[in-house]
Every structure is written in C-alpha cells, then in structure tokens.
Amino acid sequence: MTVKRLRERQAEATRELLVTIARELFVEQGFAATAIDEIVQRAGLAKGALYHHFGGKDALFKAVFEVVLDETAEAVLSAAVAEDDPWDAVRAGLSAFLDACLQPAFRRIVIIDSVAVMAANSWEGGMEGIELPMLRVVLTPLVASGALPGVTVDPLAHVALGGLYGSALYIAKAADPQAARAEAEVVIDVVLRGVRAVATGQP
Amino acid sequence: MTVKRLRERQAEATRELLVTIARELFVEQGFAATAIDEIVQRAGLAKGALYHHFGGKDALFKAVFEVVLDETAEAVLSAAVAEDDPWDAVRAGLSAFLDACLQPAFRRIVIIDSVAVMAANSWEGGMEGIELPMLRVVLTPLVASGALPGVTVDPLAHVALGGLYGSALYIAKAADPQAARAEAEVVIDVVLRGVRAVATGQP
DNA sequence: GTCGGTGACCGACCGTCGGTCGGTGAAGGG
DNA sequence: CCCTTCACCGACCGACGGTCGGTCACCGAC
Numbered sequence: 397m398t399v400k401r402l403r404e405r406q407a408e409a410t411r412e413l414l415v416t417i418a419r420e421l422f423v424e425q426g427f428a429a430t431a432i433d434e435i436v437q438r439a440g441l442a443k444g445a446l447y448h449h450f451g452g453k454d455a456l457f458k459a460v461f462e463v464v465l466d467e468t469a470e471a472v473l474s475a476a477v478a479e480d481d482p483w484d485a486v487r488a489g490l491s492a493f494l495d496a497c498l499q500p501a502f503r504r505i506v507i508i509d510s511v512a513v514m515a516a517n518s519w520e521g522g523m524e525g526i527e528l529p530m531l532r533v534v535l536t537p538l539v540a541s542g543a544l545p546g547v548t549v550d551p552l553a554h555v556a557l558g559g560l561y562g563s564a565l566y567i568a569k570a571a572d573p574q575a576a577r578a579e580a581e582v583v584i585d586v587v588l589r590g591v592r593a594v595a596t597g598q599p
Numbered sequence: 600m601t602v603k604r605l606r607e608r609q610a611e612a613t614r615e616l617l618v619t620i621a622r623e624l625f626v627e628q629g630f631a632a633t634a635i636d637e638i639v640q641r642a643g644l645a646k647g648a649l650y651h652h653f654g655g656k657d658a659l660f661k662a663v664f665e666v667v668l669d670e671t672a673e674a675v676l677s678a679a680v681a682e683d684d685p686w687d688a689v690r691a692g693l694s695a696f697l698d699a700c701l702q703p704a705f706r707r708i709v710i711i712d713s714v715a716v717m718a719a720n721s722w723e724g725g726m727e728g729i730e731l732p733m734l735r736v737v738l739t740p741l742v743a744s745g746a747l748p749g750v751t752v753d754p755l756a757h758v759a760l761g762g763l764y765g766s767a768l769y770i771a772k773a774a775d776p777q778a779a780r781a782e783a784e785v786v787i788d789v790v791l792r793g794v795r796a797v798a799t800g801q802p
Numbered sequence: 803g804t805c806g807g808t809g810a811c812c813g814a815c816c817g818t819c820g821g822t823c824g825g826t827g828a829a830g831g832g
Numbered sequence: 833c834c835c836t837t838c839a840c841c842g843a844c845c846g847a848c849g850g851t852c853g854g855t856c857a858c859c860g861a862c
Contacts, residue, residue, distance in 0.1 A: 403829055407839060426719055428631070432820060442841045443821085449839085453820065512715045515707075516629055547789055551769050551782040555790070558765020559758045565714070566757035579754040586747055587758070590793025606858055610810060634848060645812045646850085652810090656849065 411449050411459075413439050419460045423501050427457055427509040457505075457513050464505045468496040469530045482537040483592060489534045490584055493560055494567065494577050503568040507561070531557055543595035559587070614652050614662075616642050622663045626704045630660055630712040660708075660716050667708045671699040676736060685740040686795060692737040693763060693787065697780075700767030710764060734759060746798030762790070 417439045421430040432453055436443050450456040475492035479485040496502045514520065531553040539549045563580040570576030620642045624633040635656055639646050653659040678695035682688040699705045717723065734756040742752050766783035773779030 401830075403837090403839070410839080426715070428715065428719055431818080433818095444823085444842070445840050447821070448841095508714050508718045511711050512629070512631065515711045516631055544789060546785045548782055551766060551779070551786045554765040554769035555762045555783065555786045556765070558768065559762035561765070562757040562759070562761020563754060565761070566754050576754070579751055580758065582749045582751075583754045583758050586750055586797055587790060587794060590795070590797045591789060592793070593796040594789055594793045604859075606808090606810070613810080635850085636848075647813070647852085648811050650850070651812095 407449070410441065410445060414441070414446060414449060414456065415459050415463060418456050419463070419501065419505070422457065422460055422509065423504045426504060427513060454513055454517050457509070458517075458519065461505055461510050461513075464501050465527070468493070468502055468506070469527065471496060472530055473533065476534050482541065483588070486534055486538065487585075487588060490560070490588075491581070494563065494581060494584075497564040497567040498573050498577060503564070507564050507568050527557055528553055538595075544591070559584070610652070613644065613648060617644070617649055617652060617659065618662050618666060621659050622666065622704065622708070625660065625663055625712065626707045629707065630656075630716060657716055657720050660712070661720075661722065664708055664713050664716075667704050671696070671705055671709070674699060675734075679737045685744075686791070689737050689741065690791060692734070693759070693791075696760070696763050697767055697770075697783075700764055701771060706767075706771075741798070744798075747794070762787070 414435065418430075418435050421435055421438070424430075432443060432446060435456075436446055446456065450459065472489045472492045476485040476489035479488050497507070532549055535553055535556065536549055538544065539547060539552065544552075563584065566580055567573050567576045617638065621633070621638050624638055624641070627633075635646060635649060638659075639649055649659065653662065675692050675695045679688040679692035682691050700710070735752050738752055738756055738759070741747065742750055742755065747755075766787060769783055770776050770779045
C-alpha cells in the first residue's frame with residue numbers, strides 16, 4: 397500500500413494540483429466568478445481531467461473547502477489542548493479561530509462562498525461538518541463540570557458557533573481586519589467572562 | 600405626486616410583480632438555481648422588461664433581499680420598543696429575531712444566499728445594511744450606558760446575530776423543535792445573564 | 803384632436819460557461 | 833507481447849445571463 401503504482405501517484409498528484417489551483421482562484425475571485433476552463437488551463441490539463449476526478453465544480457469546491465477547514469480546525473484544537481484549565485482552553489480556541497478569520501482563504505471559502513454552495517447541494521455546511529465536533533471537544537468539559545446548570549452541549553455549541561460566525565463575518569467585511577479582530581475579541585471576552593460569572597457565582 | 604400617471608402605476612406594478620415572483624422562486628430553489636427566464640415566464644413578461652427595471656439578476660436579488668430584511672427589521676423593532684427596560688427590550692428583540700430565522704424566506708435569502716451575492720458585487724451585506732441599524736437600536740442603550748467597557752456596538756451586534764442564527768439552526772434541525780427552542784433559550788439566557796453580570800458587577 | 807416624444811416592454815440574438823462523451827495512449831497484469 | 837484498464841483529452845452541447853434594435857401605448861403641447 398505504501399508503494400503506489402505510477403499511475404496511482406500521478407492521479408493523486410493531479411487531484412492535488414487541481415485542488416491547489418482551484419483554491420487560489422476561488423480565494424482570488426470567488427466561486428461563481430471562477431471558470432472551470434480557467435482552473436484547467438492554469439493547471440495545464442483538459443476539462444475532462446477535472447471531471448474524471450471530481451463530480452463537478454461544486455464537488456471540487458467542496459474538496460477545497462474541506463482542506464481549508466481542516467487547517468483551521470487543527471489550529472484551533474492544537475491551541476485549545478495546550479491549555480489545562482477548561483476556560484483557558486476555550487479562550488485559546490476562540491483566539492485561534494479569530495486568527496483564522498483574518499486569512500483570506502478562510503474568509504472567502506468558508507465564510508462567504510461555502511454556505512450557498514453547500515445549501516445548493518443539500519450538503520452539510522461548515523457548521524455541522526467539522527466545526528461542530530471541534531467545538532464540542534472544547535465545550536464538553538465545561539458542561540460536564542456542572543458549572544452551567546440546565547445547559548446542554550449541543551445548543552451551547554450551536555450558539556457559540558453562530559456567534560463565532562457572526563464575528564467572522566464582521567472581520568471578513570471590515571476595512572481594517574486587525575482592528576475588527578480586536579473589537580470582536582473584546583466582545584467575546586465580555587460574553588465569556590459573563591458566562592463564567594454565572595457559572596461560578598462571581599462577577 | 601399622489602396622483603400617478605397610468606404608465607407610472609403600471610411600471611411600479613410590474614416591478615413589484617417581478618420582485619414577488621423572484622422572491623418565491625429564490626426561496627424555493629435558491630438564487631443560483633433560479634433562471635431569469637423562469638421568473639419572467641411566470642410573471643408573463645419578456646426578459647427585456649426585467650432588464651429595463653433592474654440592472655441584472657443580482658440587482659433583482661438585492662431588491663428581494665431588502666424587502667425580506669425590512670420585514671424582519673420591523674418585527675424585531677416592534678417587539679423591542681414594546682419593552683421599557685433595556686434588558687427586556689434586548690430579550691424581546693432576540694426572541695423576535697429567532698422567530699425570523701425560522702422562516703424559509705429569511706433563511707434562504709438573507710442567511711444563505713445574500714452573503715455570496717453581495718460579496719460578488721462589493722455591496723453591503725445583510726449585517727451592515729439594515730440588520731445592524733435594527734440591532735443597534737436595541738443594543739446601543741446598553742453600550743452607551745458604559746456598562747460594558749471597551750465594547751462597541753458593531754461587533755456586539757454581529758456576535759449576537761450569529762449566536763441567534765446558530766440557535767435558530769439548532770431549532771430548525773431538531774426532531775422536537777419545542778424542546779430545542781427551550782434548550783436554546785436556556786443557553787441564551789445564561790449568556791444574557793452573564794453579560795448583565797459583567798455590566799452590573801452582580802452575578 | 804393630433805402629433806411628436808417618451809418609455810415600458812418585447813424577443814431574437816450573442817457569448818460564456820458547466821457539463822458530456824467517444825476517443826487515445828501509456829501503464830501494468832497475465 | 834497482448835489486452836485490459838484508466839487517466840486524460842478536447843470537440844461538442846444545451847442552458848443561462850445579458851444585449852439591443854424595434855414596437856406601440858401613453859401623455860403633454862399646441
């Protein structure tokens with residue numbers, strides 16, 4: 397299995413090339429404004445090659461989307477697991493997520509274009525696919541500690557994810573992303589402190 | 600001015616008809632999957648009529664978008680202004696917005712499709728157009744009171760909107776919407792109490 | 803009233819784009 | 833050495849967004 401046949405390796409290389417090129421163009425121009433012919437031409441391939449490896453333009457986008465999302469999920473999780481205290485883990489994860497929002501690829505692919513493309517194909521969106529499990533990992537310790545009576549993980553994760561998405565949109569559209577990120581972090585910090593205060597009974 | 604000429608009235612009726620038909624189809628099928636020919640055919644008009652009144656498919660979508668957004672903004676505001684206490688107003692507004700998130704038109708037009716369409720034309724998105732003023736009315740008293748040091752209205756509104764959308768998503772997908780709504784409101788309540796605790800210095 | 807201008811609306815036409823499909827040549831098992 | 837397999841090719845198609853010259857009812861001027 398480790399020794400792959402020549403054809404197999406070339407095919408995989410072609411797939412990765414297509415994903416890489418498509419990612420560049422999707423980030424630069426957006427999904428709708430990027431023509432398949434342009435992707436294929438820049439990759440030095442014919443249109444048939446793309447349709448041999450991917451079901452269509454949407455499927456190619458989904459492949460790109462998953463790569464970008466995986467990168468972000470990994471960054472968030474690795475930041476969270478580095479902390480011992482559950483609250484510190486949450487804050488570290490949020491900070492990593494806000495960093496991701498500053499990157500053009502995440503903004504364009506995940507925040508702006510993915511929602512419509514996924515909805516058009518009845519696919520799972522960014523919310524449910526990977527981000528939610530990611531958030532559950534961070535939030536479950538909090539809920540399990542019993543600090544938030546009556547609160548269950550699933551709705552909490554959804555609300556948190558939505559809030560993150562809202563701040564992501566704010567950052568994505570701001571003229572000064574750095575300043576927007578700082579503003580958003582203040583807000584999230586207040587919310588976090590507030591929830592913590594309710595949990596511990598201390599302001 | 601109140602007495603409009605016949606041509607003027609007919610033109611306005613045509614515009615409204617186009618917006619109404621387009622809204623139905625956009626909600627049913629989404630923006631990308633709806634063909635201009637289909638809109639025009641169902642309206643009993645020719646394609647030229649549409650392009651006479653609107654700059655293009657995107658401009659027609661924006662007109663539909665603004666109508667849907669206005670409806671929601673009005674519902675939220677009327678719910679909020681009925682309350683005297685700022686915190687009660689916030690809660691009432693949030694509840695009304697949650698209801699809006701459950702309606703297919705708002706979900707499809709504003710949440711799913713608007714972001715990509717607006718981004719493609721460098722237009723103002725849903726958050727900045729009307730939703731933000733709507734939420735600003737509700738949230739500005741809080742921020743202006745100085746209870747939340749360092750917090751500005753815009754990012755706070757975005758985070759709140761996102762959180763509400765997340766909970767709406769959770770409710771929409773749940774097998775038991777009533778129970779899900781109760782769960783979500785517990786979470787929102789915790790967050791609200793938390794922010795309030797930070798603001799007042801009391802848990 | 804009638805006459806010329808205006809503008810709402812028509813619909814054939816165009817360029818582009820996503821998607822299809824029969825073909826081709828090299829890889830690789832027998 | 834041959835025959836199957838398959839990654840890849842590229843001409844072609846149909847659909848869609850957008851254009852543009854034409855048409856005719858409406859409306860103010862005289």
